[in-house]
Amino acid sequence: MTDRLVIIPTYDERENIREIVDAVMALPEGFHVLVVDDGSPDGTASLVKEAQAVHTGRLHLIERGGKLGLGTAYIAGFKWGLERGYAFLFEMDADFSHAPTDLPRLLEACAREGVGMSVGSRYVHGGSVKDWDMKRVLMSWGASVYVRTVLGLGVKDTTAGFVCYRAEVLRALPLDEVRFIGYAFQIEMKYRVKRLGWKIAEVPITFVDRRKGRSKMSMGIFKEAFWGVLQMRRHIA
Numbered sequence: 001m002t003d004r005l006v007i008i009p010t011y012d013e014r015e016n017i018r019e020i021v022d023a024v025m026a027l028p029e030g031f032h033v034l035v036v037d038d039g040s041p042d043g044t045a046s047l048v049k050e051a052q053a054v055h056t057g058r059l060h061l062i063e064r065g066g067k068l069g070l071g072t073a074y075i076a077g078f079k080w081g082l083e084r085g086y087a088f089l090f091e092m093d094a095d096f097s098h099a100p101t102d103l104p105r106l107l108e109a110c111a112r113e114g115v116g117m118s119v120g121s122r123y124v125h126g127g128s129v130k131d132w133d134m135k136r137v138l139m140s141w142g143a144s145v146y147v148r149t150v151l152g153l154g155v156k157d158t159t160a161g162f163v164c165y166r167a168e169v170l171r172a173l174p175l176d177e178v179r180f181i182g183y184a185f186q187i188e189m190k191y192r193v194k195r196l197g198w199k200i201a202e203v204p205i206t207f208v209d210r211r212k213g214r215s216k217m218s219m220g221i222f223k224e225a226f227w228g229v230l231q232m233r234r235h236i237a
Helices: 017-025 044-052 070-083 100-110 135-153 165-173 183-195 219-233
Strands: 002-011 032-037 061-065 088-091 116-120 128-130 163-165 198-204 206-208
Touching: 002 017, 002 070, 017 032, 017 044, 017 100, 032 044, 032 070, 044 061, 061 070, 070 088, 070 165, 070 183, 088 100, 088 165, 100 116, 100 163, 100 198, 116 165, 116 183, 135 183, 135 219, 163 165, 163 183, 183 198, 183 219
Parallel strands: 002 032, 002 088, 032 061, 116 198, 128 206
Antiparallel strands: 088 163, 116 163
């Protein structure tokens, strides 16, 4: 039994799911993978079930009835993993914007004394973004500056979704009280970890725009993040 679980939320990721699962499984650290699929009409869950026959005991699946949001998918995955005793739980996209080969570095950083969470960061020294136009880079970087200013978070890549948590940190968080489901979810989780007194380590990564499938980014998700930061400052103790 491994102590590390990679949670991958999916919605219409048929083009990527088998490849990303195989890439994580090929790492020598012996990660397990939990796919949380939100009723993908393209048959993503069926491909995961086929892959379970290859990766026996290491690949797991939660099927949900519809598109319920990124944040709720991760919360479901955290609860599933904590119930089964995993010590380190990861967030990771299915589309190869997060390189599976960076998982061991996130694990190493999170295992350091006093660190409760490690973040694959685009905006620390050595980090970068590939295949984004300048407008998108500036919007993302500006959003992180805004969040740091309002919340005093001290994390350069506040919206990053490539993350490792210690299980004891997730157990201490009121997961049922997490309010946001889009990119604001990523900010809220970092803010809550920081408020618990844990250190957050940033690990430089190269973020690559998705090669296949469609982006899930929308203006609604962006607005949730913008206004959500102000709500976090008021309501999270």
